[in-house]
Amino acid sequence: MSRVQAAHLSKADKAQAELLAELRPGQSVALLQELHILTREGRLNQDSRRKPKQVYHLFQFIEKLLLELPDEGARATLADHGAGKSYLGFIIYDLFFRQRAGGHVYGIETRPELVARSRELAERLGFARMSFLNVSAAQARSAPGLPERIDLVTALHACDTATDDAIAFGLAKNARFMALVPCCQAEVAANLRANKALSLSRTPLAELWRHPLHTREIGSQLTNVLRCLYLEAQGYQVTVTELVGWEHSMKNELIIARHTGHRKASAAARMQELLAQFGLQDLGPERFPLPPAAG
Numbered sequence: 001m002s003r004v005q006a007a008h009l010s011k012a013d014k015a016q017a018e019l020l021a022e023l024r025p026g027q028s029v030a031l032l033q034e035l036h037i038l039t040r041e042g043r044l045n046q047d048s049r050r051k052p053k054q055v056y057h058l059f060q061f062i063e064k065l066l067l068e069l070p071d072e073g074a075r076a077t078l079a080d081h082g083a084g085k086s087y088l089g090f091i092i093y094d095l096f097f098r099q100r101a102g103g104h105v106y107g108i109e110t111r112p113e114l115v116a117r118s119r120e121l122a123e124r125l126g127f128a129r130m131s132f133l134n135v136s137a138a139q140a141r142s143a144p145g146l147p148e149r150i151d152l153v154t155a156l157h158a159c160d161t162a163t164d165d166a167i168a169f170g171l172a173k174n175a176r177f178m179a180l181v182p183c184c185q186a187e188v189a190a191n192l193r194a195n196k197a198l199s200l201s202r203t204p205l206a207e208l209w210r211h212p213l214h215t216r217e218i219g220s221q222l223t224n225v226l227r228c229l230y231l232e233a234q235g236y237q238v239t240v241t242e243l244v245g246w247e248h249s250m251k252n253e254l255i256i257a258r259h260t261g262h263r264k265a266s267a268a269a270r271m272q273e274l275l276a277q278f279g280l281q282d283l284g285p286e287r288f289p290l291p292p293a294a295g
Contacts, residue, residue, distance in 0.1 A: 027094060027095065028094050028098075028125065030125060031090055031091075031094050031125055034121055034125070035052075035085070035087055035090060052087070054156065054181075054243060055087050055088050055091050055156070056091070057243055058088065058154075058156060058179065058181065058243060058254070059088070059091055059092060059095060059096075061179055061254065061256060062078075062092060062096075062152065062154065062179055063095070063096060065152055065176075065177040065179065065256070065258075066078075066096060066151075066152060068177075069151055069152075069176065073096065073100070073103065073151075074100050074101065074102050074103065075102040075103055076097075076102075076103045076104075076151045076152065077103065077104050077106070077147055077149070077150050077151050077152075078092060078103075078104070078105050078106065078150070078151065078152045078153075078154065079105075079106045079108060079140070079146070079150045079152075079153050079154070079169065079173070080092075080105065080106065080107050080108065080154045080155070080156075081108045081137040081140070081153065081154065081155040081158050081162060081163075081165070081166040081169065082108070082109065082137065082155055082156070082157065082158030082159065082162050082166070083107035083108055083109040083114070083118070083132070084109060084111075084114060085114055085117070085118065086107045086109070086114075086118040086121075086132070088154060088156050089105050089106075089107045089118075089130065090118075090121070090122075090127070090130075092105060092154075093105045093127050093129070093130055094127075097129060098127065102129075103129060104129045104130070104131065104147075105129065105130045105131075106130075106131050106132075106133065106146060106150075107130065107131070107132040107133070108132075108133050108135060108136075108137060108140045109132065109133070109134065110134070110135070110136050111134075112134050115132045115133070115134040118130075118132045119132050131145065133145060133146070136162070136165065137155070137158065137162045137165035137166045137168075137169055138165040138168070138169075140165075140169050141168065141169050141172045141173075146173075147173075148173070148174075149173055149174050149175075150169075150170070150173040150174075150175050151175065151176050151177065152175060152176065152177045152178070152179065153166055153167075153169060153170035153173070153175045153177070153178045153179070153180075154166075154178075154179045154180070155179075155180045155181065155182075156181045157181055157182075157183035158180075158182070158183060159183050159184040160183075160184045160185060160186045160187055161187050161287070163180055163182040163183070163185075163227070164227070164287050166178070166180060167180070167227060167230070167231065170257075171234055174259075175259065176258070176259050177256070177257065177258055177259070178231070178236070178255070178256070178257040179254065179255075179256050179257075180227075180254070180255040180256075180257075181243055181252075181253065181254050181255075182220075182223070182224055182227070182253060182255070185219060185220040185223035185224065186219070187223070187283070187287075188219040188220075188222055188223045188226070188278075188280065188283070189209075189215050189216050189218070189219025189220065190219075191219075191279070191280055191282075191283060192209045192215050192218065192219055192222075192278065192279075192280075193209075193212075193215050195279040196209065196210065196215070199278070199279055202279075203277070205277070205278075222274070222278060224240075224253055224255065225274070226271055226274060226275070226287075226288060227255065228240060228255060229267045229268070229270055229271035229274070230267075230271055230287075230288045231255075231257045232264045232267035233263055233264055233265075233267040233268035233271060233290060234263060234290075235259060235260060235261045235262055235263045236257040236258060236259050236260065237257070237258045237260050238255065238256070238257050239255075239256045239257075239258075240253060240254070240255055240256075241254050241256070242254065268290055271288060272284065275288070
């Protein structure tokens with residue numbers, strides 16, 4: 001075996017050891033194999049290393065939030081938006097809800113084939129308190145089959161405005177917590193691009209998004225800043241941190257919101273000022289609606 005081959009083998013073994021070390025006693029090996037995290041032989045599937053890394057790190061944050069709920073989350077309700085194959089929902093259920101007598105996980109996904117697959121897998125594994133809805137995040141606000149209140153709202157890489165819809169869902173359901181990892185924030189960038197000529201003539205700040213690459217990056221950053229201010233204006237305490245190392249995902253910003261009931265008028269004012277400064281006033285009523293008292 002060459003030194004290069006030995007080095008690659010060492011890295012693969014190290015990566016497997018790191019992931020296996022994160023597995024907890026009693027965790028369902030059958031689930032990990034169904035999600036293709038482990039092979040049938042019980043080894044790490046090298047083709048899917050990054051996804052479980054992100055999911056396990058996010059679960060560590062989510063678990064702490066669930067434990068803050070009454071009875072340490074024994075009867076908690078959780079809604080996962082943009083669930084996809086429901087990696088996150090299944091891992092949360094397996095590690096947290098399966099060992100408890102109550103609580104429920106709802107997966108919200110628009111692709112019917114993924115919803116059908118998740119329903120079949122949950123039934124096969126005996127994960128009885130998991131439900132999957134074939135609706136969008138926006139439709140979920142009024143969809144039957146969901147309780148009036150959801151304790152925790154999650155969205156891992158829900159694309160573009162689906163994160164905003166998840167926030168709106170959380171507000172409508174009086175969520176105690178939200179844990180959001182945004183992805184593909186294209187709407188604000190598109191608006192910056194459309195109004196670029198006017199902005200360049202109006203303010204030197206428009207140089208920040210004059211070039212297409214900068215437009216995309218500024219649009220992404222600005223979107224999340226507006227989301228954080230909006231959550232604060234709606235009565236949430238907001239923390240922003242990294243989810244995992246950048247080598248695992250470029251979409252790495254984690255927004256954690258805790259409901260306090262204290263609506264920050266200063267956050268609402270700053271949000272409105274930013275919308276005006278960047279020529280995004282038209283987005284306000286749709287994406288960041290405020291009650292009259294906070295406007």
